[in-house]
Amino acid sequence: MRVPYANYGPRVVPEDLSDEQLLFLTDIFPTGYTGVDWGEVKGGETVAIFGSGPVGIMAAKSAWLRGAAQVIVVDTLQFRLDKAKATAGCTTILWEDGPKDVVEQIRSLTNGRGADVCIDAVGFEPDRNLGDRIKATINFEKGSTKVLEACMSAVRRSGIVSVLGVYPVNYDNFPIGQFFDKGIILKGGQAPAHKHIDKLLEYVVQGKVKLDDIITHRLPLSEISHAYDIFKKREDGCVKVVLDPWK
Known part of the structure; x- marks a missing residue:
């Protein structure tokens, strides 16, 4: 590719x-x-x-x-x-x-x-x-x-x-x-x-902002359909899903 x-x-x-x-x-x-x-x-x-x-x-x-x-x-x-x-x-x-x-x-x-x-x-x-x-x-x-x-x-x-x-x-x-x-x-x-990534990275490094606290669901990649489903239907308190390809 x-x-x-x-x-x-x-x-x-x-x-x-x-x-x-x-x-x-x-x-x-x-x-x-x-x-x-x-x-x-x-x-x-x-x-x-x-x-x-x-x-x-x-x-x-x-x-x-x-x-x-x-x-x-x-x-x-x-x-x-x-x-x-x-x-x-x-x-x-x-x-x-x-x-x-x-x-x-x-x-x-x-x-x-x-x-x-x-x-x-x-x-x-x-x-x-x-x-x-x-x-x-x-x-x-x-x-x-x-x-x-x-x-x-x-x-x-x-x-x-x-x-x-x-x-x-x-x-x-x-x-x-x-x-x-x-x-x-x-x-x-x-x-x-890309205009902002470097500056925002510094905020994370310096501890001025926390990003991962918005995650509500951590699921294996095999459950991607379920993840999209609960997000679309606004079920199970779903705000942000993170998919792990190694699980």
């Missing part, structure tokens, strides 16, 4: 660190950090993260590393919020009654201003009701932009919205009027992981 630029990716790592301590430097930690970096967090800000999956939790950890004063994580599943609170020490909000209630809770935590930075770590596949599904079908859309729209409502005027979640198609009724009126800065795309 030919691997172009194969010498660009590998890093030499300290022998005293375990595979699990370093594993998430390959993807989800740099991705979560990218959302905070796009948010231009310098210190003292309130960062609200929508989605407490692996990337969302890494974004929360990254926000603290960049000096955030308050980190808020939003999700529809309590067990994922519990994991985010336990591993990232953040304030959590359960999305139960729709985006309006979530936005009001974020404003109540920020003296009515809204968050300085909102990070969409969900993308086009949020929990949806029947109305959302019908609208998507009529408009030939995949999924929904409801999380991105919530971010734009929860962020303060002239705030930044970072989009880490994937949006693969065009969407009807995008709130461009709100985007213009509030002066929102919107950034998104594929995370440039």
Whole structure:
């Protein structure tokens, strides 16, 4: 197999660190950090993260590393919020009654201003009701932009919205009027992981951040189908699975 630029990716790592301590430097930690970096967090800000999956939790950890004063994580599943609170020490909000209630809770935590930075770590596949599904079908859309729209409502005027979640198609009724009126800065795309890996590796080496505490399941490679199944169906408190090819 030919691997172009194969010498660009590998890093030499300290022998005293375990595979699990370093594993998430390959993807989800740099991705979560990218959302905070796009948010231009310098210190003292309130960062609200929508989605407490692996990337969302890494974004929360990254926000603290960049000096955030308050980190808020939003999700529809309590067990994922519990994991985010336990591993990232953040304030959590359960999305139960729709985006309006979530936005009001974020404003109540920020003296009515809204968050300085909102990070969409969900993308086009949020929990949806029947109305959302019908609208998507009529408009030939995949999924929904409801999380991105919530971010734009929860962020303060002239705030930044970072989009880490994937949006693969065009969407009807995008709130461009709100985007213009509030002066929102919107950034998104594929995370440039290699830009940050060396710096993030140093955080791990120095003990400034712990990554492997998000792991909820350790399974042999032979159980990969089961691993995908419980993650997709959100069963057994599954947040992050590590597969061991040697078992």
